[in-house]
Structure formats: structure tokens, C-alpha cells
Amino acid sequence: MSKIDPEPSETDWERVLAYKEGDAIAYDPEDGPYDPNDAEAARVWLARADLRRNGKLVRRGQRGPQKAPTKVLISLRLSPEVVEHFKATGTGWQTRIDGTLLELIRKKG
16 A cells, blocks of 8 residues: 655656756755755754654744653752763763652652
8 A cells, every 4th residue: 555645746856866966956046945055054944944743843942742740940050070971871861860860769768
């Protein structure tokens, strides 16, 4: 069973398939909101773009519904060693600090 696209594509596939790596992309201001050969213009445009996830519009800077109770926003001073240790573990380091503190609380129960 094939998936049918509800809207026909407006893509010029001949133009896309003729493109070779390193070629300048043909651009006319009527083609779109920015010149794709201008990396800074493309970066700025994409930074402002809205996203769609699972068919839902997700605007940048706006959070979706919370899966768990919302956490409390605070300002907290930590020793440099603690921050370096958790940052070294990669993205999500603040969540891991929260998890470590929760685990400590539950152990002391």
C-alpha cells in the first residue's frame, strides 16, 4: 500500500536532479524568501522558521504540553567541579543533576 501525498509537489525535480555538488543554486527572488547561496541568509531564515512535528505546528521558543509536572525555575550556584562533571556527560546535564538529587532524596527517605 502506498502513501498518497494530499498536496501535489511544486518541486522542479529536473532542476533538483541536474544539481551537482558545489554548483551554485539558481536563484530568483520569486523562488523563495532567501538566496540559498547566501549561507548567512539561509541560517537567519531557518532560525526563524516554524517546525512541524507529527503534523503539528511547533513554533520556536514555545514549549509543547508537559509530559510530567512542570519543574520550578530557580537560579542555583554550583561549584565548578559539579558543573564540569555533569557538562562532561553531554546534553541533558541539568536533567541529570535533577535526577541525582532526586535519587539522593529517595535514598534518605
